[in-house]
Amino acid sequence: MSWTTRATAHIRQFPVSKTLQTLLILLTVAFTPNLVVAAAAPYHTTNFTIYAESAEVAKEVGDKAEYWRKELSQEWLGKEMQNWFRPCPIKVKVGRLGAGGVTTFSFDRGEVFGWNMQVQGTLERVLDSVLPHEITHTILACHFRRPLPRWADEGACTLIEHESEKSRQIKLLGEVLEQGDRIPLRQLFSMTEYPKDMHNVMKLYAEGYSVSDYLVQQGGPRKFLAFMELAHQENWDKALKTHYNIDNVESLEKYWTKWTVAGSPRLNDPEGTMVAENTQTPAVTAKPEPPIVRGQSPEQSAPAVAVRTTSTAKASRLDLMLPVLVREIEN
Ligand SMILES: [Zn+2]
Numbered sequence: 001m002s003w004t005t006r007a008t009a010h011i012r013q014f015p016v017s018k019t020l021q022t023l024l025i026l027l028t029v030a031f032t033p034n035l036v037v038a039a040a041a042p043y044h045t046t047n048f049t050i051y052a053e054s055a056e057v058a059k060e061v062g063d064k065a066e067y068w069r070k071e072l073s074q075e076w077l078g079k080e081m082q083n084w085f086r087p088c089p090i091k092v093k094v095g096r097l098g099a100g101g102v103t104t105f106s107f108d109r110g111e112v113f114g115w116n117m118q119v120q121g122t123l124e125r126v127l128d129s130v131l132p133h134e135i136t137h138t139i140l141a142c143h144f145r146r147p148l149p150r151w152a153d154e155g156a157c158t159l160i161e162h163e164s165e166k167s168r169q170i171k172l173l174g175e176v177l178e179q180g181d182r183i184p185l186r187q188l189f190s191m192t193e194y195p196k197d198m199h200n201v202m203k204l205y206a207e208g209y210s211v212s213d214y215l216v217q218q219g220g221p222r223k224f225l226a227f228m229e230l231a232h233q234e235n236w237d238k239a240l241k242t243h244y245n246i247d248n249v250e251s252l253e254k255y256w257t258k259w260t261v262a263g264s265p266r267l268n269d270p271e272g273t274m275v276a277e278n279t280q281t282p283a284v285t286a287k288p289e290p291p292i293v294r295g296q297s298p299e300q301s302a303p304a305v306a307v308r309t310t311s312t313a314k315a316s317r318l319d320l321m322l323p324v325l326v327r328e329i330e331n
Pocket of ligand 1: 133134153154
C-alpha cells in the first residue's frame with residue numbers, strides 16, 4: 001500500500017455515541033471559518049497560530065501548545081523537535097463541551113505537512129488533555145513520517161491525558177472485557193484505520209490506551225517507538241520478542257489481560273513518568289507539577305524500573321509484568 005499523499009485525521013475520542021462520520025461532520029460544523037472571523041486576532045507562537053474567541057484563551061492555548069511540544073518531544077524522542085517550517089493552526093472552542101480534538105496532516109514521500117488542529121472542551125481539559133493528545137500525534141508523525149496503526153497512535157496519545165480522562169478508558173475497558181467483547185489484539189494490531197461504528201472505535205481507544213500503557217510503563221516511551229518501528233519493518237511477533245522478550249501477540253494478550261483483570265495497577269516509574277501520570281491541572285493548579293524523570297541519554301532505554309513498593313506489593317506486581325522486565329528488576 002502506498003502511503004503517499006495520504007491525509008490523516010486523528011480524532012481524540014468524544015464522550016458521545018454517534019457514528020464516526022457524524023462526529024466528523026459535527027466537528028467540521030463546529031469549527032466553521034465564521035467562528036474564526038468573529039474571534040479575537042490570532043495568537044502566534046513559533047510553531048502554532050491559535051484562533052480562539054478571546055485573546056486570553058488564544059494566548060493560554062498557544063503558550064501551552066509550545067510547552068507540550070517541547071516536553072513531549074523530549075519525552076518521546078529524547079530531544080526537542082526542530083521548529084516547523086510552517087506553524088500549525090489550532091482552532092479552539094472553549095465552553096461546556098465534550099472534550100475532543102482532531103488533527104489532520106498529510107504524508108508525501110516521507111514528509112509530513114499541512115497541519116490542521118481543532119480542539120474543544122472546557123479550558124482546563126483542552127490544556128491538560130486534548131492539547132497534549134493532539135500534539136503527541138504531531139510528534140509521532142514527525143518521527144515516523146508515515147501513518148501508524150491506529151491502536152498505537154491513539155494509545156500513545158492518550159497516555160498524557162488527565163487521570164480523569166484515562167479512568168474513563170479503564171472503565172470502558174472493564175466493561176468490554178467483562179462482556180467478552182474485546183477486539184483480539186492480533187486483530188487490533190492489524191487495524192490501520194478507525195472502525196466504522198463508534199462502539200468499536202471506543203474499544204480501539206480503550207484497548208489501545210491500555211496496551212500502550214502496559215508496554216510504556218515497563219520499557220519507557222523510546223522502547224515503545226523502537227517496537228513500533230520494528231513491527232513496521234518486520235512484524236509484531238518479531239518486535240515483541242526483540243523489545244519485550246515475549247513470543248508473540250497472543251502471549252502479550254495473556255500478560256496484558258492478567259494485568260487489566262488485576263485493575264491495571266501502576267507497575268513502575270519508568271523514564272516516561274510524564275506520560276504515565278498527568279494529574280496536573282494547569283488552569284487551576286495549586287499543586288506543583290510532577291517531576292519528569294528521563295534516561296541519561298536519548299539512546300538509552302528506560303533504566304529498568306525503580307521499585308518503591310513493599311516486598312509484598314513487589315511480588316504481586318512482578319507477577320503482572322512481562323518476564324524480561326521482571327528479570328531486570330531481580331538482577
Ligand atoms: Zn487522537
